[in-house]
Structure formats: structure tokens, C-alpha cells
Amino acid sequence: MSTNALLITPPFTQLNTAYPATAYIKGFLDSKGVKTKQLDLSIELFTSVFTKEFIDAIFKQAEMLGNMSLPLVWQQREAYIDKVDTVMNYLRLQEVTAAYQIVHKDFLPHGHRRIKLNKDLSVEFGKLGILDKAKHIATLFVEELGDFINTNVDEFFSFTRYAEQIGRAASSFNTLEECLQYETTLIEDEMLYLLEEQLQQDAYNLVCFTIPFPGNLFSALRCAQFIKENYPTIKVAFGGGYCNTELRRLTDTRIFNYVDFITLDDGEGPLLRITEYLENKIGEESLERTFICRDNKVIYADKIPNTIFHHKNLPAPSYVGLPTAKYLSFLDVMIPMHRMWSDGKWNKLTISHGCYWKQCSFCDVTLDYIGNYQNTTADDLVNKIEKIITETGITGFHFVDEAAPPKMLRALANKLLERKVFITWWTNIRFEKTFTPELCALLSKSGCIAVTGGLEVASDRLLAKMKKGVDIGQVARVTKAFSDQNIMVHAYLMFGFPTETAQETIDSLEVVRQLFYNNCIQSAFWHQFACTSHSPVGKNPEEFKIKITGPKFEGFAENDLFHEDPTGAEHHLYSEGLNIALNNYLNHKGFEIPLSKYFNFKVPEVTVKNNLIAGHL
Numbered sequence: 001m002s003t004n005a006l007l008i009t010p011p012f013t014q015l016n017t018a019y020p021a022t023a024y025i026k027g028f029l030d031s032k033g034v035k036t037k038q039l040d041l042s043i044e045l046f047t048s049v050f051t052k053e054f055i056d057a058i059f060k061q062a063e064m065l066g067n068m069s070l071p072l073v074w075q076q077r078e079a080y081i082d083k084v085d086t087v088m089n090y091l092r093l094q095e096v097t098a099a100y101q102i103v104h105k106d107f108l109p110h111g112h113r114r115i116k117l118n119k120d121l122s123v124e125f126g127k128l129g130i131l132d133k134a135k136h137i138a139t140l141f142v143e144e145l146g147d148f149i150n151t152n153v154d155e156f157f158s159f160t161r162y163a164e165q166i167g168r169a170a171s172s173f174n175t176l177e178e179c180l181q182y183e184t185t186l187i188e189d190e191m192l193y194l195l196e197e198q199l200q201q202d203a204y205n206l207v208c209f210t211i212p213f214p215g216n217l218f219s220a221l222r223c224a225q226f227i228k229e230n231y232p233t234i235k236v237a238f239g240g241g242y243c244n245t246e247l248r249r250l251t252d253t254r255i256f257n258y259v260d261f262i263t264l265d266d267g268e269g270p271l272l273r274i275t276e277y278l279e280n281k282i283g284e285e286s287l288e289r290t291f292i293c294r295d296n297k298v299i300y301a302d303k304i305p306n307t308i309f310h311h312k313n314l315p316a317p318s319y320v321g322l323p324t325a326k327y328l329s330f331l332d333v334m335i336p337m338h339r340m341w342s343d344g345k346w347n348k349l350t351i352s353h354g355c356y357w358k359q360c361s362f363c364d365v366t367l368d369y370i371g372n373y374q375n376t377t378a379d380d381l382v383n384k385i386e387k388i389i390t391e392t393g394i395t396g397f398h399f400v401d402e403a404a405p406p407k408m409l410r411a412l413a414n415k416l417l418e419r420k421v422f423i424t425w426w427t428n429i430r431f432e433k434t435f436t437p438e439l440c441a442l443l444s445k446s447g448c449i450a451v452t453g454g455l456e457v458a459s460d461r462l463l464a465k466m467k468k469g470v471d472i473g474q475v476a477r478v479t480k481a482f483s484d485q486n487i488m489v490h491a492y493l494m495f496g497f498p499t500e501t502a503q504e505t506i507d508s509l510e511v512v513r514q515l516f517y518n519n520c521i522q523s524a525f526w527h528q529f530a531c532t533s534h535s536p537v538g539k540n541p542e543e544f545k546i547k548i549t550g551p552k553f554e555g556f557a558e559n560d561l562f563h564e565d566p567t568g569a570e571h572h573l574y575s576e577g578l579n580i581a582l583n584n585y586l587n588h589k590g591f592e593i594p595l596s597k598y599f600n601f602k603v604p605e606v607t608v609k610n611n612l613i614a615g616h617l
Contacts, residue, residue, distance in 0.1 A: 008038070022040070043328075059080075067152035100130065103130060191219060239271070249555075273303075344396060496529040512524065550562045
């Protein structure tokens with residue numbers, strides 16, 4: 001019996017572009033002669049929910065349940081029902097003719113999000129063009145409906161995740177198990193209807209779910225539960241980022257009531273072995289990096305040495321079968337870089353596998369997807385780029401590297417120019433000195449429009465402790481070199497790193513202010529430090545002077561660790577002030593406001609020179 005596999009991205013991931021996991025696996029399995037189809041159940045469900053018929057059913061269900069939270073939406077329900085198809089079409093196509101209609105002040109209802117908008121969008125958005133203005137108003141319309149669904153019909157519903165709260169802290173399988181016994185919601189019924197429609201089109205004997213994030217876990221389990229009940233001969237496999245990160249110590253057998261295989265790290269090898277196993281070509285003992293359940297015990301089947309499929313020998317991802325026309329562009333928050341994540345269609349491709357630096361102490365450097373660095377050639381990359389463009393018709397590329405190597409970016413840029421392949425692209429980098437003004441100019445010429453990178457914390461003491469391998473002066477010069485070529489620079493910022501003092505947090509904010517003021521960066525986002533079990537901090541907490549306080553591992557997932565930082569500041573207090581300041585800088589204002597004004601408690605005086613960044617430049 002030959003394998004016929006269905007590869008599924010469960011709800012909800014990105015809605016503007018396909019998540020690349022199934023495309024990578026399909027490209028690989030196709031090259032090995034395994035029959036595959038892929039289904040982006042995330043976009044299929046989202047576009048099924050936001051239709052006239054379904055939204056009508058949502059309001060009827062809310063009325064039946066007697067749930068009327070968000071009265072503004074409820075009172076204008078007819079307008080939401082009548083206009084939802086128009087709005088969704090606009091978010092798909094962004095036709096200028098429809099934009100004029102959407103921006104008309106009385107065309108769409110004014111719900112709780114729309115009312116918060118300034119009378120004049122230009123304050124928040126600068127001089128937004130009509131397409132963007134319409135896109136923002138249309139996004140708010142859909143978000144208002146999403147809020148209504150979440151508060152009245154399905155508490156698990158959220159735009160880019162589903163039931164994330166129970167996937168996030170699942171050190172025990174108990175809550176997941178309990179929720180799987182609940183009756184399905186209206187949204188889940190629609191998801192299972194779409195799944196069944198696909199299952200009836202072909203005789204599949206293996207269904208594989210990629211679970212990139214905690215917010216995909218519950219919907220994948222719901223689908224697996226449905227398959228086990230209705231198609232008992234089909235085998236189910238789970239893999240992807242969530243499994244690779246959080247399920248490495250799995251001992252609880254209950255998840256195997258829903259799935260047959262859970263794979264770790266790169267899925268190519270393990271899945272190929274699973275197909276051979278299902279075809280009776282190999283036995284269980286030849287499976288690789290795969291959890292199975294035997295005699296009511298979890299067994300990690302991992303034949304050593306593993307078959308290694310090197311990055312340079314892998315075929316291009318295959319986007320065949322993904323519904324390019326259904327993806328939607330949203331414009332929700334005014335962080336310039338967030339546009340890249342939620343707006344526009346991008347093909348996703350990795351330049352290299354893993355991270356060439358792999359030293360940062362807050363990062364999961366012990367895991368394969370970061371620690372196992374592999375490269376390829378520029379010719380190979382451009383061949384893949386050309387193949388993907390013919391499949392999708394899209395010339396935008398997001399290179400999803402942990403950190404794209406400067407040497408490879410130079411080779412790629414030269415090859416794109418030499419072969420006259422015209423694309424628009426962006427990627428994640430380390431702010432390292434190899435990015436000279438000359439290299440930045442070359443990257444810009446080849447189509448680079450943006451880079452993201454971790455500045456983390458603007459303190460040389462903490463950067464050294466983090467093993468970032470950069471200092472503030474270097475960050476200033478590199479970001480300026482990109483900015484001078486009109487390449488947008490987004491900085492990931494971190495606060496609350498172990499032992500970080502109130503002084504360092506305030507000084508960091510001052511450095512960020514100066515980086516914006518000197519046009520080194522144009523976009524940024526603050527994250528509070530999270531301690532994970534696979535990072536150097538999580539593995540050696542004493543070295544970083546913190547104390548791990550939980551959660552107790554109970555046989556299922558393990559990743560986020562609770563910790564106390566006795567020598568550091570009260571980190572959580574700073575979140576609001578840091579974000580208010582950042583929001584000002586993003587809108588090119590508030591540079592003259594003293595930093596202490598952003599906080600409603602006493603903070604230290606800045607000790608950083610006010611021309612620190614200018615001096616480095």
C-alpha cells in the first residue's frame with residue numbers, strides 16, 4: 001500500500017501568506033515519490049467564517065445563548081452581516097474603487113474599535129494613502145466581529161491563534177483533555193466540515209499536522225480527534241515548532257488517543273521513515289526522531305545515525321495547492337515592520353538552516369533548528385526562487401532565517417542581479433560589522449527593503465552577558481548603513497533580562513530614543529524577557545542569578561519557565577511606559593519629552609550622554 005499524505009496547517013496562523021512548513025515537506029516528499037496534498041485549514045476556515053451566511057449564524061447563536069456583550073456590534077448587526085463580504089473582498093484585492101466606498105464615514109458600522117479612532121486618521125498614521133486608510137478601517141471591522149465571536153460564541157477564537165491560552169502553559173495534558181470532551185463550537189464545526197470535505201476527495205492514509213505555535217495545538221487535536229472517530233484507518237502525525245520546542249520530554253500517553261506519531265526537529269527524515277513504515281518497508285525500530293505509544297508507554301523511536309538531508313540538497317518548497325488568492329492583507333497596528341508580517345503576500349524561504357552565531361544566552365541554542373547550521377549556494381537559492389515564483393505568481397520573499405549570514409546575502413544579491421531576477425525581499429540579521437555601507441547598497445539594489453534584528457537591550461554590560469557579540473556603537477553604524485539605503489530597520493528590544501537594573505532599563509530607552517532620532521531604526525518592539533528551558537539561562541539559572549520557580553513538569557509540554565530575579569528591577573512595571581515612549585518615536589514625535597514623564601512612578605535619571613549615538617556615527 002503506497003502512502004497518500006495530506007499535510008495540514010491548522011487554524012490559525014498568518015492570514016496574509018502561507019505558513020511554509022507544509023510547502024517544505026511537500027517539496028521534499030514529492031521528490032521522494034510520495035503522493036501528497038496540502039491544505040491551509042487556517043485560511044480556509046477564516047474565509048469561511050467571515051461570510052454573510054456565517055456571520056448571520058453567529059448573531060443568531062449569540063441571541064439564542066442570550067450573550068449580548070459588545071452592544072455596539074449587536075445593535076448594528078445587520079450592517080455587519082450585509083457588509084462582511086465587501087470588506088473581505090477588499091482585504092483580498094485592495095481595489096482603489098472599493099477603497100473610496102470603505103473610507104466613506106457612514107459606509108461601515110462604527111463599533112467599539114472604530115470609535116476609538118481619532119476623528120482624523122492622519123494624526124496616528126501620518127499621510128496614509130486611501131488604500132491604507134481603507135485597509136485599516138476594514139481591519140477594524142473584521143476585528144470587531146472577531147471580538148464579538150470571542151466574547152459571545154467561542155471564547156477560544158482569536159485572529160492568529162485558537163485556544164492559545166490552553167496550549168501555552170500545558171505542562172500537564174489535563175486541561176487539553178478536558179476541553180476536548182466539550183461539545184464543539186460553531187467555529188469548530190465549520191473547521192471539521194472543511195476537513196471532512198478534503199478527506200472525502202481522496203483516499204488518504206496519513207494526515208500530518210504542522211503545529212508551529214501553542215495557538216495551533218488545540219485545533220490540531222480537535223481535527224485529530226475527528227479523524228480518529230470517523231476515519232479510524234487514517235494515521236495521524238504531529239510535528240513543527242511547538243512539538244520541537246515543547247514536547248521533547250513527553251511521557252503522557254493520553255495524546256496518543258488522538259495521534260499516532262509525533263516527530264521532532266526537521267520533519268523531512270522522520271516523515272519519510274513514517275511513510276516507509278506504513279508501507280511495511282521498515283519496522284518501528286527504524287523510525288527516526290519519532291514518539292510513538294507501545295504497551296501504554298511513550299517510546300522515542302530514533303534509529304542512530306539519523307539520515308541527514310542537508311540543507312543544500314533539499315528541493316524547493318512546493319506551494320502547489322495553496323489558495324494564493326484567498327490570503328488577506330490586514331493593517332492593524334502602526335508599527336512599520338508589523339506591516340510586513342500582516343500585509344501583502346510573501347513567499348517564505350530559508351537561506352541557511354540554523355544560526356551561524358548560536359550563542360545568545362536567552363535563545364534556544366540547544367535545539368536543532370538553531371544549533372545545526374547548514375548552508376547552500378547562491379545558484380541553488382535563485383533556482384528555488386524562480387521555481388516558487390512560477391508556482392505562486394508572487395515576487396515578494398521573506399527569508400525566514402534565524403539570522404541570515406552576510407556572506408550568503410552578498411552572494412545571493414550578486415546572483416539575483418546577474419541573472420536579472422527581480423524580487424522584493426526582507427530578512428532577519430545580526431547587526432554585525434560585516435554589513436558595510438557598500439554591502440547595504442548592494443542588498444538594496446537586489447531588492448532588499450527591510451531587515452529585522454535583535455538589539456535586545458541597549459546596555460553594553462547586558463549585551464556581553466547575553467553573548468550578543470555586538471555593542472551599541474556597532475549597532476548604530478550598521479543600522480545607519482541600512483537606513484541610508486532606504487532599507488527599513490526593525491529592532492527587537494528586550495527588557496527584564498536577569499539582573500537588569502532600573503538604571504539600565506531607562507538608559508536603554510534613551511539609546512532607543514537616540515537611534516530613532518538619528519534615523520538608525522524606523523521600527524521596534526519591546527518584549528519582556530521570557531526564560532525558556534532550552535536556553536543557556538534556563539539551563540544554568542544560577543549563573544544568571546535567577547531562581548526557577550515552576551511550572552512543575554507533568555509529562556506533557558515544557559518550555560516557558562517561571563523565574564524570580566532577586567537582584568533585578570521590578571521589570572513588569574516598565575512595560576507600559578516603554579511602549580508609550582516607543583509609540584511616540586514610531587510616529588516621529590516626543591523626542592524632547594523627559595523619559596521620566598512616561599512612567600507613573602519615580603525612575604532613575606538617564607546616565608547616557610545625549611549625543612551617544614551621534615558620536616558613534
